[in-house]
Amino acid sequence: xxxxxxxxxxxxxxxxxxxxxxxxxxxxxxxxxxxxxxxxxxxxxxxxxxxxxxxxxxxxxxxxxxxxxxxxxxxxxxxxxxxxxxxxxxxxxxxxxxxxxxx
Amino acid sequence: xxxxxxxxxxxxxxxxxxxxxxxxxxxxxxxxxxxxxxxxxxxxxxxxxxxxxxxxxxxxxxxxxxxxxxxxxxxxxxxxxxxxxxxxxxxxxxxxxxxxxxxxxxxxxxxxxxxxxxxxxxxxxxxxxxxxxxxxxxxxxxxxxxxxxxxxxxxxxxxxxxxxxxxxxxxxxxxxxxxxxxxxxxxxxxxxxxxxxxxxxxxxxxxxxxxxxxxxxxxxxxxxxxxxxxxxxxxxxxxxxxxxxxxxxxxxxxxxxxxxxxxxxxxxxxxxxxxxxxxxxxxxxxxxxxxxxxxxxxxxxxxxxxxxxxxxxxxxxxxxxxxxxxxxxxxxxxxxxxxxxxxxxxxxxxxxxxxxxxxxxxxxxxxxxxxxxxxxxxxxxxxxxxxxxxxxxxx
Numbered sequence: 001x002x003x004x005x006x007x008x009x010x011x012x013x014x015x016x017x018x019x020x021x022x023x024x025x026x027x028x029x030x031x032x033x034x035x036x037x038x039x040x041x042x043x044x045x046x047x048x049x050x051x052x053x054x055x056x057x058x059x060x061x062x063x064x065x066x067x068x069x070x071x072x073x074x075x076x077x078x079x080x081x082x083x084x085x086x087x088x089x090x091x092x093x094x095x096x097x098x099x100x101x102x103x
Numbered sequence: 104x105x106x107x108x109x110x111x112x113x114x115x116x117x118x119x120x121x122x123x124x125x126x127x128x129x130x131x132x133x134x135x136x137x138x139x140x141x142x143x144x145x146x147x148x149x150x151x152x153x154x155x156x157x158x159x160x161x162x163x164x165x166x167x168x169x170x171x172x173x174x175x176x177x178x179x180x181x182x183x184x185x186x187x188x189x190x191x192x193x194x195x196x197x198x199x200x201x202x203x204x205x206x207x208x209x210x211x212x213x214x215x216x217x218x219x220x221x222x223x224x225x226x227x228x229x230x231x232x233x234x235x236x237x238x239x240x241x242x243x244x245x246x247x248x249x250x251x252x253x254x255x256x257x258x259x260x261x262x263x264x265x266x267x268x269x270x271x272x273x274x275x276x277x278x279x280x281x282x283x284x285x286x287x288x289x290x291x292x293x294x295x296x297x298x299x300x301x302x303x304x305x306x307x308x309x310x311x312x313x314x315x316x317x318x319x320x321x322x323x324x325x326x327x328x329x330x331x332x333x334x335x336x337x338x339x340x341x342x343x344x345x346x347x348x349x350x351x352x353x354x355x356x357x358x359x360x361x362x363x364x365x366x367x368x369x370x371x372x373x374x375x376x377x378x379x380x381x382x383x384x385x386x387x388x389x390x391x392x393x394x395x396x397x398x399x400x401x402x403x404x405x406x407x408x409x410x411x412x413x414x415x416x417x418x419x420x421x422x423x424x425x426x427x428x429x430x431x432x433x434x435x436x437x438x439x440x441x442x443x444x445x446x447x448x449x450x451x452x453x454x455x456x457x458x459x460x461x462x463x464x465x466x467x468x469x470x471x472x473x474x475x476x477x478x479x480x481x482x483x484x485x486x487x488x489x490x491x492x493x494x495x496x497x498x
Contacts, residue, residue: 013138013163017179047197048182052163056201064162098162 004029006038006083007093014053014096018046024093033088035067036079053096068095107453108173108495109461110154111469112141115487117156119174122482126459126473129482135177136168143448143491147237147245151495155245155261157232165231167199167247167261181262198263202229202247202255205268214271217251218280227251227271234448234491236291240298248288252279252305254317267317270303275322275339282307282342282361289447290346294353302356302371307342310358312371323371327360344387345447349396357399357426359389359447364401366426377426382413388450392475393458397425400452400460400476402445411442419462421476435479436470443468448491455496463489 007024018025027041036059043050050056053065059079061067067074070084070092086092109120116134135141136158147153152173158166168177180199204227206214219225230250238244247255247264253271255264270276279286287306294300301317304310309324327341342361349355358365358374362385365374378384383403392398399422405413412418416439419432443466453459460476463469467486470479 011162013160016137017163017166043197048166048179050197051165051200055164056198057203062162062164 001031004033004088005090006033006041006087007090008038008042009093009095010049011096011098013098014049017048017052019048026090032080033083034080035074035077035083035094038083038094039079064099066097066099068097069093105455106497107455107459108146108151108497109451109469109471109482110144110146110174110491110493110495111463111486111489112143112156112448112491113463113467113487113489114140117141117144117158118483118486120469120482124455126455126471131483132174135174136166139166140490142231143234143493145235145237145493146495147242148239149237150242151497153237153242153260155235155237157235157247159231165200165202165229167232169261180257180260196263199261202232202249202253202264203266204229204253204271205266207268214268214276216277217286218278220281224277227253230285233287233289234291236293239293239295246291246293246301248291248303250285250287251281252286252288252308254288254291254301254303256317267313269313269318270311270320273311273320275308278339279305279308280340290343292346292348292356294348295350296353300353300370302346302348304343304346304358306344307340307361309339309341310343310346310356310371323367324374325372326367326374326376327365328363328376329361345389347389347391347399349391352396355396355425357389357391359386359401361385361407364389364426377422379422379427379429381420381429386445387447388445388462390450390452390460392460393452393454394456395423395458395475398423398475399426400450401429402450402462404444410444415439415441417441417443417464419460419472419476419479432472432476432479434477435472441466446490448493449489451492451494453494453496459494461492461494463492465489 069087105124111118116137118133122129139158142157144156154170156168170177216224232247234248236246243260254267290304292302299316311320312323313320344359346358354370364378366377367374386404417436420429422429443464450462458475460472465488469482472479
């Protein structure tokens, strides 16, 4: 089974929770590179992020969280759809973004 | 010399204020969890170095934090390497923020809906933890009052949570309706004389009591009068803002309701109004002097439409007679142009010989009185809006 190293860019509040100082996170994904497999790998490595990006039970994206990559909004894509090749190859990060709302 | 540690939750993080027993010079640490609303922090009576905190965000959901060193460092229970876990592969499960309603129907009914603002039924949806109440006996046990209203308990230091579903399932749950602040379970009072007895309060459902450790519950709202409810004797639907108990008189409870200050002498079976000569009996906080079980404190707020002090003068009122007769306490508090609110969990008392009283405002001030309210001074003036204040008295 193929193994990919994926860059994940997290918002500042989630980097703080995960005790990360700067920059992107890298996670190892085996097999298909999808939103689900990337987030599964992220939560396995940083369990303090469980429930902060996806609902614990439904595994659905939280309403004020968005996913972007390669200048595309992937928020409404199926969690099992393949991510762009540039993400799967590690050239471009998968962005987890807090929606711009509120004050 | 004894010292005090004041735990302050705000709209943009938590702060810890410490002083010696004189309570004159304060050290301020924080913000902890900067940028996140922290609804409540509270220390374990068994192990004061153990503090639980509710960090919550509309973006990233609920986070439970725990400190085991008096607030110097914090962890999300169950996530650091080395913490015991329950995952099959031995890895942390990261479930300290997992609050899942019990739908198993222990009472034989699916616990799925409550009343919505328009009168229709609405699914229960977890939003946040409003209040954390550590056990009086066990440092690993802590209760959480959540929105949409339910009571949860952790018996493993906050790593995992289970609902005490008998509360939602006792029968009136489908009639509960959210108040303006949401359908929140905001008050949890543990009876020190009877570990099986717990009181809780919900906006806008009312107060409830269990006498069997949370298995079964009953509404305890007889005597409450709420003008906006068609039936003035309604069993539920009352907008209780806060309740307080003195450890030496566990059958006596005081309540700040939406309007009305109330008291019960029989553990909530019947309430009577003790608003007496208060200039307005709307408000949120209520608390009791540590050494005088009939001395109570409220902060009157003008009205439900104008959430600020009457005439722009911030005043605490104290009754030394268990209600009805109130005196104004204003020395050291703003005399004019003060339009802050004092939210329901934002008052606390310490247990030093000269009882200290503390409260925080939506303007970011935390006031303290080292003489039971006779005079006040700000500890801090410019924090984010204060959501909660608790105090620990330390040796």
